[in-house]
Amino acid sequence: MSDALTELRRELAQITDLRTAARVLEWDQLVMMPRGGAGTRGDHLATVGRLAHELFVRDEIGELIETAASELDGAGPDTDDACLVDVTRRDWEKARRVPPDLQAEMTKLSSESVEAWATARANDDYASFRPWLDRTLELKRRYVACFPPSDDPYDPLLDDFERGMQTEEVRRVFERLEPALRELVEANGQEEDEPFLTGPYPESVQHDLSVVVARALGAAEEFFRLDSTVHPFCTSFSTQDVRLTTRYAQDDLHASSIFSTMHEAGHGLYEHGGDAALDRTPLATGCSSALHESQSRLWENVIGRSLEFWRWFYPQFRDGFAVLEDVPLETFHRAINRPRPSLIRVDADETTYGLHIILRFGLEQELLFGDLDTKDLPERWNDRMEKLVGIRPPDDRRGCLQDVHWGAGLFGYFPTYQLGNVLSVQIWERLLADVPAAYAQIEEGSFGEIYEWLRDRLYRHGRKFTPTETILPSRAGPIDPEPYLRYLADKNASLAAA
């Protein structure tokens, strides 16, 4: 290894260690910290984050990148070293384009604006949040202006989460999805709620069953924790130390821990499956938001809501909950899958979910670069919701105030959720071609071969390649909505026939 590369790796290890320390602080804050800790934890996080940023944007890092690049000495473009130099150069150039003052202003605004959003949502008071949203939009436009002009001003925002993805490509996928999803929801979403959906599902039983499922999927005790929190998430501190979280709603099967555990386990298996040689480098995490979400949704939905999965797991699951005593497997399976028009994105079924995202993708572009004034957001949200899903929010709490993302300055993030859904089925189809016994294995509670296929094709590469390059080895090809639409159509047809 060249001296410059060795030195670059040393510097990046140190910066990655700081970023990891920040993630430990965040996990602790959300999962373990007594309330009293809130007063100083923000300061601890700001210090660690600022030091990591300052160390990274130094001139010396840029020089090391160029020297290391010139000394790669014919290392193939797929080698860890070549990818490290390439990805680091891209991250560094992007970070250097944003003036430190703007960066600091965005960070500060984001934490204050999230507080304002939380209060506004609690009080159903959009007007109090509007000035924060205006200010966030202004800073986001200044952020976009830091980058060279692109085909679409939304591109740099999308690129933060989905390296190299074009807005035009997302638009093409979503335009194909919208009418098809609306049709599926209209045709299948008219049933009354099943009475057993509201439980009770006692927390301790949920917990024990969630641990059983997480371990079965591959989240071994040696490498994974599972804890409870308010808004479940997954984080990791190395490929060998992954933290899953879940929540335990006792009166709503959809919000029970079982699905959120499988969702976060999907994220966690992706992190755990990374090549350990990438630990302590910027390559040691999932490739992109959409690819990460493709894995959480693959394990939660494609596997975890399949009839085969519940053939294996339903006997144990039903034993735990008296309310399910007389509920047949097929009835249960239909209840956790069928469309039901809903106002809240995070509670949406698989079919409706995409419409929630399509709504946000359109509105955030109109807010940033189009004709939509923030004062008109609630009405336009409600009109569009009525058109897409067929129901109108009675208040903003269940309308444009429901998600934290805009409060947190996360513009460009929403579409990756639905791209993840699309990719999950695309990848699953390729897996089925190589592992034809996959469904038979699921029915036996055996997930090892599925994990190994995904690890070999996707997980082990970490962040070495672009999303498109990453899914190529799985031969899934460029993003394509057709497998996903076929999957939803088949599922809805099978539910109707059941």
Place this chain on the structure above:
Amino acid sequence: MSDALTELRRELAQITDLRTAARVLEWDQLVMMPRGGAGTRGDHLATVGRLAHELFVRDEIGELIETAASELDGAGPDTDDACLVDVTRRDWEKARRVPPDLQAEMTKLSSESVEAWATARANDDYASFRPWLDRTLELKRRYVACFPPSDDPYDPLLDDFERGMQTEEVRRVFERLEPALRELVEANGQEEDEPFLTGPYPESVQHDLSVVVARALGAAEEFFRLDSTVHPFCTSFSTQDVRLTTRYAQDDLHASSIFSTMHEAGHGLYEHGGDAALDRTPLATGCSSALHESQSRLWENVIGRSLEFWRWFYPQFRDGFAVLEDVPLETFHRAINRPRPSLIRVDADETTYGLHIILRFGLEQELLFGDLDTKDLPERWNDRMEKLVGIRPPDDRRGCLQDVHWGAGLFGYFPTYQLGNVLSVQIWERLLADVPAAYAQIEEGSFGEIYEWLRDRLYRHGRKFTPTETILPSRAGPIDPEPYLRYLADKNASLAAA
């Protein structure tokens, strides 16, 4: 506030945030981390620790200290600002005296040597640990040589834990204690073990009762966590975020969670009682190791092994454990207090404990600066133990290999345990003079006034003053073994009479 002082505070806040982040990483490692995380956690800690050290020892910090000192503008010596400048100058000068290479070598050796110690202890193989001990002693002597000559070469080591304390002062106290403690143990330590000591004490009951006790002493849920770990400790990330840990031996009352919880709660109440204005400064922690230990021992022993405490708590406690059903309060109280000659320091009763420390205090000076070759350590340990406590260790596991401290390079630390015991009673006597109802309050499970007295006299000052200055406001005077010896004599007399 002067510009230099503002800038110094800003720099110190950043350095303190990094040190706090390291403590969060350590707590997580010992309490939460899956085993797999061990591979990278050491690197994360090394990076954060090194950056904090590098930021602190810069020339700029020294210049800010001097400018800030000159601009204190008549601020009294007891003000936060004056103390901050004073303590920081002292820390900085001490840190600058140690060459970075030696510092790095000590850090590296310590982590490797702890591993070697753990293996040696597990295998009862002192010979395999001896080379590590030799190397540690050599580095410690080089460390001592970094400081100006003092009356005793042990002074700089002691000073790391007990600012300003002289070895001569410790020797004087221990020389007074040794014959008195030996006499008490000889006169009172001949009974057979009570059968109920070995339980069973089911873990979940211990846990619930430990939470009751911790909350009653003042460790409120808003500011404290209580978790389990192998070797209990306490840490804090601000005055408002304190982490207690305990352990749950089911077959040994002395090693049950109840006493370790009270011990760690004592440490934690000290941290929590610090003035919140000191958070994010180097003053935001206890004053010294001995003062910290004085508080853990005050809550664990002086309060937590008193007859008054158990008059309040024994009814609940006995209800939890079938083995105690027919054990009268007085029998229980005698069992948790009476001397019994023992080989293991951490399991020792209050009376014998000091003899374990006196042994180590002597031996570590002989190892460092005297005639004791490491090859002769086991024999000298065993001879001395026989002389002091009256029993001879049958192996080194229960002899000179029992503690981690020498493996970790912690020379100068042991005496602070016993100084803490001495101070705990000295402070308690002063408290009793101001709060004559203290024992009556304990008997009612009411600890608020005791905590407030301690907070006002000791806790709120954090690390502003030297240990001697800190105990002056409690009017406890310079360290004095007489109250402690009176306390032990009274306790042993009352046990004999019961």
